[in-house]
Amino acid sequence: MTVNPELLRASAAHYINGELSIEAVALAEIADAVGTPVYVYSSAMFAAQYHLLTTALAGLPHLLHYAVKANSTLAVMKQFADLGAGFDIVSGGELSRVLAVGGDPAQVVFSGVGKSIEEIDFALKTGIECFNVESADELARISDRAKILRKVAPIALRINPNVDAQTHPYISTGLKENKFGIAQESALALYLDAQADPCIQVRGIACHIGSQIGDPQPLFDALEQLLTLVDTLKSEGIVLTDIDLGGGFGVTYDDEPAFDVTAWGSRVKQRLVDRGLRLSIEPGRFLTANAGVLLTRVEYLKPGEESPQTAHTHTSSKHFAVVDAAMNDLLRPSLYQAWHGVLPVSQHSQGETKSWDIVGPICESGDWLAKDRQLSLSAGDLLCVMSAGAYGSTLSSNYNTRPRAAEVLVNGTAFRLVRRRESLQDLLSTEML
Numbered sequence: 001m002t003v004n005p006e007l008l009r010a011s012a013a014h015y016i017n018g019e020l021s022i023e024a025v026a027l028a029e030i031a032d033a034v035g036t037p038v039y040v041y042s043s044a045m046f047a048a049q050y051h052l053l054t055t056a057l058a059g060l061p062h063l064l065h066y067a068v069k070a071n072s073t074l075a076v077m078k079q080f081a082d083l084g085a086g087f088d089i090v091s092g093g094e095l096s097r098v099l100a101v102g103g104d105p106a107q108v109v110f111s112g113v114g115k116s117i118e119e120i121d122f123a124l125k126t127g128i129e130c131f132n133v134e135s136a137d138e139l140a141r142i143s144d145r146a147k148i149l150r151k152v153a154p155i156a157l158r159i160n161p162n163v164d165a166q167t168h169p170y171i172s173t174g175l176k177e178n179k180f181g182i183a184q185e186s187a188l189a190l191y192l193d194a195q196a197d198p199c200i201q202v203r204g205i206a207c208h209i210g211s212q213i214g215d216p217q218p219l220f221d222a223l224e225q226l227l228t229l230v231d232t233l234k235s236e237g238i239v240l241t242d243i244d245l246g247g248g249f250g251v252t253y254d255d256e257p258a259f260d261v262t263a264w265g266s267r268v269k270q271r272l273v274d275r276g277l278r279l280s281i282e283p284g285r286f287l288t289a290n291a292g293v294l295l296t297r298v299e300y301l302k303p304g305e306e307s308p309q310t311a312h313t314h315t316s317s318k319h320f321a322v323v324d325a326a327m328n329d330l331l332r333p334s335l336y337q338a339w340h341g342v343l344p345v346s347q348h349s350q351g352e353t354k355s356w357d358i359v360g361p362i363c364e365s366g367d368w369l370a371k372d373r374q375l376s377l378s379a380g381d382l383l384c385v386m387s388a389g390a391y392g393s394t395l396s397s398n399y400n401t402r403p404r405a406a407e408v409l410v411n412g413t414a415f416r417l418v419r420r421r422e423s424l425q426d427l428l429s430t431e432m433l
């Protein structure tokens with residue numbers, strides 16, 4: 001077994017008498033009841049992660065906006081709404097999910113570089129807290145739409161602080177070369193335009209520099225740049241009420257130390273005390289990644305040939321375990337070469353120990369979930385893909401006309417289906433010949 005004890009400590013999944021469980025429910029029981037592949041989430045861990053962050057900021061006026069795109073399953077969002085979170089959305093679709101769970105639109109910030117007219121109108125009519133504006137053109141469009149709808153649009157400018165979040169290039173967003181945010185040099189002029197516009201209410205300043213950030217230093221650097229701008233704006237007569245530092249707090253997938261929210265929080269509090277600014281954060285991954293797993297069953301084993309060692313041939317052929325989950329269910333390995341722990345659901349399962357590649361049924365060589373994992377496997381065994389609660393189900397697709405997986409929420413000794421497996425009828429129902 002190749003999983004580090006740190007990951008088992010960080011995850012909601014743990015062994016009880018050799019059976020992998022979430023809270024008090026054995027994962028095998030869920031697989032039997034619901035089938036596989038299935039996402040399973042821990043309600044207790046969602047709450048624990050939420051409290052870690054809010055406790056780290058205790059004493060400072062703040063609001064946590066849960067980044068919906070990490071996991072937008074309604075039951076998951078409902079739990080964060082009940083805990084008191086607002087929401088960070090990146091589409092009109094996500095706004096309709098907030099409304100569907102009874103979330104307060106006045107606690108919704110709307111991020112994203114490509115907000116359409118329909119989305120802006122929807123958000124204006126709904127009365128969201130703030131548009132995090134990413135370009136001059138977007139500001140002009142929001143102003144136009146507000147005028148037409150006779151509304152005043154609350155805005156913050158999302159600044160690109162040009163700091164390196166030191167993360168994977170695909171999830172780094174705060175560098176000049178990224179498409180996100182407004183360059184600091186352009187910010188003042190844009191703020192002055194916005195301040196002069198009767199259809200715009202200038203509220204704050206925002207940034208989000210990337211995801212899966214381990215070292216807090218880039219976040220502190222970004223904070224300093226934002227505070228410098230806040231001071232400049234003040235001297236120009238523009239007084240902001242809100243500062244939004246985005247999300248990106250890293251989690252343990254393998255042996256990375258989890259982001260130290262307590263140390264980060266005390267430093268942020270130090271810098272913001274007596275500033276008269278309300279802090280907003282937009283965590284996604286931190287709240288959900290290790291609260292979730294993806295359960296899958298081994299369909300077939302394809303052990304490689306153990307060819308005799310000769311000087312001129314490749315000797316190590318691969319051993320493949322073909323499972324019933326695939327890149328359409330969990331895209332992160334294919335998209336980012338992301339590493340996910342894979343654990344046997346039962347430690348009592350027998351089988352030959354080999355170094356297996358865990359692959360899906362999809363017709364792509366990029367369809368793998370994990371590589372070179374030392375596991376004892378037999379066909380029919382259940383495997384648990386760890387840390388799958390963030391950017392798992394939300395990135396899933398119907399590629400190869402595969403129905404999307406079921407989702408289950410565990411609470412203590414009970415579990416319930418919160419999203420049924422898609423049917424083939426669901427998949428065909430939007431099409432006409």
Ligand SMILES: *Cc1c(COP(=O)(O)O)cnc(C)c1O
Pocket residue numbers: 067069070088090111112208210211212246247248249282283284285286
């Ligand atoms: C994706 C995103 C987040 C959440 O990022 P995490 O790494 O999941 O915390 C927050 N804010 C914005 C603007 C985003 O695009």
